[in-house]
Amino acid sequence: MVILSKGDHVWLEPETKGEFNVAIGGRVKFTQSGKIQVIDDDGKEVWLDGKTQIKHMHPTSVEGIEDMIGLGDLNEAGILRNLFTRYMENLIYTFTGSILVAVNPYQVLPIYTSEQIKLYSDRKIGELPPHVFAIADNSYYNMKRYRHDQCIIISGESGAGKTESTKLILQFLAAVSGHHSWIAQQILEANPIMEAFEMPRPLEMTILVDLKSRIVNQAHDERNYHIFYCMLAGLSADERKQLDLKDATHYYYLTQGGDINVEQRDGGKEFADIRSAMKVLTFSDAEKSGKYSKFCLFYFILEI
Numbered sequence: 001m002v003i004l005s006k007g008d009h010v011w012l013e014p015e016t017k018g019e020f021n022v023a024i025g026g027r028v029k030f031t032q033s034g035k036i037q038v039i040d041d042d043g044k045e046v047w048l049d050g051k052t053q054i055k056h057m058h059p060t061s062v063e064g065i066e067d068m069i070g071l072g073d074l075n076e077a078g079i080l081r082n083l084f085t086r087y088m089e090n091l092i093y094t095f096t097g098s099i100l101v102a103v104n105p106y107q108v109l110p111i112y113t114s115e116q117i118k119l120y121s122d123r124k125i126g127e128l129p130p131h132v133f134a135i136a137d138n139s140y141y142n143m144k145r146y147r148h149d150q151c152i153i154i155s156g157e158s159g160a161g162k163t164e165s166t167k168l169i170l171q172f173l174a175a176v177s178g179h180h181s182w183i184a185q186q187i188l189e190a191n192p193i194m195e196a197f198e199m200p201r202p203l204e205m206t207i208l209v210d211l212k213s214r215i216v217n218q219a220h221d222e223r224n225y226h227i228f229y230c231m232l233a234g235l236s237a238d239e240r241k242q243l244d245l246k247d248a249t250h251y252y253y254l255t256q257g258g259d260i261n262v263e264q265r266d267g268g269k270e271f272a273d274i275r276s277a278m279k280v281l282t283f284s285d286a287e288k289s290g291k292y293s294k295f296c297l298f299y300f301i302l303e304i
């Protein structure tokens, strides 16, 4: 039995079990002689009829917490409520240990200034409120301290804010490393190419080659990387000639699956983006900077 007083925070368990049904938070508005009224987090007033299961909410869930490792109610409902209450206060970043959860604010928040970069520079994770700069700073200083490459994995559904987070990390790294923004510019320009490869986008120009078997061996209806078809279809005949490339039908490694057609996404913007990215990432640029680009792989695969 749960004894409740007015103002108490509670969890209201869902009446039906289901994949997407989780407990919702609420506050007791009225309680007298067995009658209890709760306002839930959606603002709905609910009279409890004895069927709804309720539980006291842990104080960490009431107030919200910067690092969810410390949540007293460490379950799906607790995590969602914590992110929700912080989001309502424009606190879009939350830690779970050293993992950062970012909720897309869909508005420009004044939290990415050069003052913020200075503030987050050379700090320990958790010393300051959660922020994408804290992750960038941690990687940068770990790289310097341990002389090891670092990797930041940015994951989320389409539109979650991965590209935006990548740009913010680059902004931070460019500022603290004192490198001119051409690195950031080149990497961002490579984005359409990396997307067409259906691969994680790189933060660094050194790219890990993920050799999937379909690169050299495609089953019926299977295709090689989207970028290959996209590039060959998107380049003009002159541009192809300049790069010593032919159209897709000429390449064994593009035709085994039988489908070489490529639909243009974004009304042709994809091709235009890839074209301008290619101008940035020419072989000579890659060689000059001592880096390798996926184009090497592209040429290598098509020419063997």
Ligand SMILES: Nc1ncnc2c1ncn2[C@@H]1O[C@H](COP(=O)(O)OP(=O)(O)OP(=O)(O)O)[C@@H](O)[C@H]1O
Binding pocket: 104, 105, 106, 107, 108, 109, 156, 157, 158, 159, 160, 161, 162, 163, 164, 165
């Ligand atoms: N931190 C942020 N501040 C302000 N706006 C943001 C932020 N993160 C994302 N957005 C907004 O959300 C939009 C979608 O974000 P973004 O393009 O980064 O998503 P994505 O995860 O890379 O999507 P996709 O996987 O489809 O490419 C951006 O155009 C931007 O307007």
